[in-house]
Amino acid sequence: MGGKGKGPLFETAVGRGRRWYTLYAISVLIGLCLIWLYRATNIPEVGEKGRWAWMGMLAAEICFGFYWFITQSLRWHPVYHQTFKNRLFQRHGNDLPPVDIFVCTADPTIEPPIMVMNTVLSVMAYDYPEEKINVYVSDDGASKFTFYALLEAADFAKHWIPFCKRFNVEPRSPSAYFSSPDLNGLSYASELNCIKEMYNMMEDRIKNAIEFDHVPSNTIKQHKGFSEWNSQTAPGNHQSILQILIDGRDQSATDVEGNMLPTLVYLSREKRPQYLHNFKAGALNALIRVSSEISNSPVILNVDCDMYSNSSESVRNAMCFFLDEERGHQIGYVQFPQNFNNLDKDNIYGDYISVIDEVELPGLGDCMYLGTGCFHRRESLCGRKYSKDCRMLTYMWSQGKMRDAGENTRIIEERAKGLANCTYDQNTGWGKDIGIKYGCIVEDVVTGWSIQMNGWKSIYFNPQRKGFLGISPTTLAQLLVQHKRWSEGLFQTFLSKYCPFLYGYGKIELRLQMAYATYMLWAPMSLPTLYYAIVPSLCLLKGIPLFPRVSSTWFLVFAYVIISTHIYSLGEALCCGESLGSWWNMQRMRLMRRICSYFFGLIDTMMQTLGLGRSNFDISAKVADHEALERLEKGFMEFGSSPMFSILAAIAMLNLFSLVASVIMVVVRQGFIVREQMVLQFLLCGVLVLLNLPIYEGMFLRKDNGKLPAYLAFESSVVAALVCLFSLY
């Protein structure tokens, strides 16, 4: 290396300000202990009113306290990485390892082929030597329209890639680029118009094909791949379809400027009704095998089909980690944050994205595998354990199996196809010790966890310009379903042999075990939250006090813990660039997620533990209708429909009744609330009502299509009234 571009390829800095944080955390911990002490020493006597309610409060507060304690692991050891791409260039030039890029799609209706195509084009156009990029699309929907869109993409890429490189455009997803606001007055306006025109025509062709259920017949004639589809082909029942659309080794496959093109492969693995297909994990494992036969790159990037590349530098950034002479050989994967390009400014669905990106993920020191936007070292993904003699990536790659350039594409297709058959990984290590884990709907977290257990280090890299942008759910119902799936999968993992505290015990730092547990315990945390959202309000109605009176010193303890933790979380959100309104929305959604998604996730996990039912990977929708988007822009939540709303609405009504009733009592029987021991309970109920305002609005005031289903208003009022009456007697 001759001292070229001296210094490491990446640097790691440890966050500052820890001392203050530790002081604050200790003070909260003391407060929590005092609260438990207060609860334990003030339990109402046998026969006194509210004894059971009190014990429940104690249990709930123990849960909250314990949970708060383990979440501290996410703020314990913040590290930030910086890469030096110029040094990478000085040392290696363009002599860099190849990368295999996996794009997964599963359903052409909720993941439109045009979206998949844009993601594919964005990753084909990375600022990286073209012949070193290999893009694989896994289509679990076995859709000939997705296939057709990719064929079009293969053609369009010949113009798009040179265009991107010549004018250095960002982002490189055509549709995202064409819709960016600052395209006026560019020096290359005529080239831009020309390529935009070409793109629009292509988009129209694909849209028409889908609308009329008809791929242009000359395209069908030109590509033998279409013969794989017949009237029997169904997403859940078909043979493996594998087509190499661009063979990067083929010297004649060049773009309009004569440069080589990235390899592009379409795969729809075999599916048969009698075989489990293991959802996304199965798809990724098929891709790992198939790609090993075709390009076998030492680094694998995988993205969901909605996650287009927003920065052309990501591959080079990732290589700075893997190729670092000092530490690169230990790194198993480099995870970029998951960001979204369809969030409204007030964050109405209360995504914690910014806090997670800026605080929690760096705060962990290591990183979880989040399922998308992650670069893996192929070996680590394939289950190899890290050992001191794991060689540098460059070595591995020069030793790796490289396909003979002259070999016929069709022969390779035939050979690789067998690796995607559904019997291939039956009774093998695939899904257990090799590849992505099976049997869990959060395959990503479990897989990342076991890679870490195998001794590999992980990197969380959050550059200024976001690496990937995707689509987050656009209705409350979709969001709740997504979180239900996550909480369910995560809790199942907690109960399985992968439980962080057992599996990780003695092998991995406690900090990391706790960090994983904070996510895996979402589902059971629904119970104390439900308790807090229901019981104190009912007791308010009955006049049973559950908190200390204002004049007591214990009151100060509660006040300190409540106020300090909320001020802290508000401060954190503001520092991450959120607004006050967006923080408030985050609080609301935390409540809703806990009492709906996590609660249903908990129930489903329990059912499965008892052997009733099996979990399903409900794919998140990635399209929203126009009206809905308009309402969202105006700040109205789009509800959609979901059985989970029943519980949400019932709790909202119950709190409203309790609040109204106690206000009436204050007015009629003056002094009721002023009995100062009810103050905290009254406030809690009041805050719950405020958080639930959009629910009342959605049930009673709104007339548009995004409101809550009509029957809910009636149903929830009746349920809440019955519960209130019942509890009064």
Ligand SMILES: O=c1ccn([C@@H]2O[C@H](COP(=O)(O)OP(=O)(O)O[C@H]3O[C@H](CO)[C@@H](O)[C@H](O)[C@H]3O)[C@@H](O)[C@H]2O)c(=O)[nH]1
């Ligand atoms: O049988 C399936 C199901 C899903 N997918 C693909 O998996 C990806 C993720 O699915 P999506 O419905 O978008 O999931 P999210 O709710 O966004 O999922 C998040 O959480 C998942 C784990 O629950 C991770 O796998 C994802 O990467 C992560 O984005 C999409 O590209 C799908 O096409 C498949 O390929 N086959």
Ligand SMILES: [Mn+2]
């Ligand atoms: Mn997604």
